[in-house]
Structures are given as structure tokens and as C-alpha cells.
Amino acid sequence: MKLTIKEMTLFGMLGAVMYCSKIFMEFLPNVHLLGVFTIAFTIVYRKKALYPIYVYAMLNGLLAGFNMWWIPYLYLWTVLWGVVMLLPKNTPKFVYILVCGAHGFLYGTLYAPAQAVMFGLDFKGMVAWIIAGLPYDCIHGVSNLCVGVLIAPTVVLLKKLEQIGK
16 A cells, blocks of 8 residues: 555545544534544545544544553544445445444444453453443434534545545
8 A cells, every 4th residue: 555645645634634623523522523534534545544544543642642542542443444444335325324323332332342451341340331331322323423424525525636636
């Protein structure tokens, strides 16, 4: 996956857009556009979408501090990327919205294994941690479903911008 200078610049900027969107929306707990961007970037850039995703993760660590909360960021968005990569290219738009929502609903469950390892939780402790976070995961999932309607327009915009650059 060799990158051109244009791609390096683009992916750096897209990762920064992800980070800025998160900061901009922090006043709304568990509401953000990260799933929208991850899915849209994956649809348009496929494997190379990992670059802006990890630029975002690194910016989070650099600007908020590399701490235990950050470690799951190394795989949380990659799970969403992987699910989208497995979908056929002609997948109906509503499926992407459902995938975005599912990622929000499952966020705490996906986060839990890292928490269990870092804090020495057994399986029961991990399940208790997941259950305690369910109200937040519900907010996360519903908000991801709502903002998921922005996936298709974001894909259209990215594809148009790609055509301009050629």
C-alpha cells in the first residue's frame, strides 16, 4: 500500500477532521461522527482508510494523553473498518447505517476485553462492566443510527473530490 504525497496529505487531513469532529461534539456524550467517517473512508479508500483512522487514534493519544483508555482505540475503529470491508460493494445504503448503529451499541462490549486485561477482571467482572455501560451504549447506538444518514452524502462528496483531484 504505497502512498503518494497527495494521499499522505489527504489521509492526514481526514484523520484530523475525525479528531476535530470528535472535539467539536464532546458536549454531547457518546454522540460523534467517527463511525460515519470510518465507514465513508472505508467505502471510498478501502484498505487505505486505515491511514486516517490511525491518524485519528494517534492524534487522540498525542493530544489527550496516551493512557489506558486509549489502548482500545487501536482496535475499536479497525473492527468497524473490517466489517465494512467484508460487505459487498453494492451493499444498500441503509446497511451501512445499521452497521454504524451496531458499532455504537456494541462499543462497550468491544472495549471490555481490553479493560478486563488492564484491570485484571475475570469474565464475570467484564460482563458486569459491560452491563454497567449499557445505558451509554444505547445512547451511542441510537446516535450512530441518527448520524449514519450522513454516510451516503459523505461518500458522494469524497468521490467527487477524488474526481476533481485527477
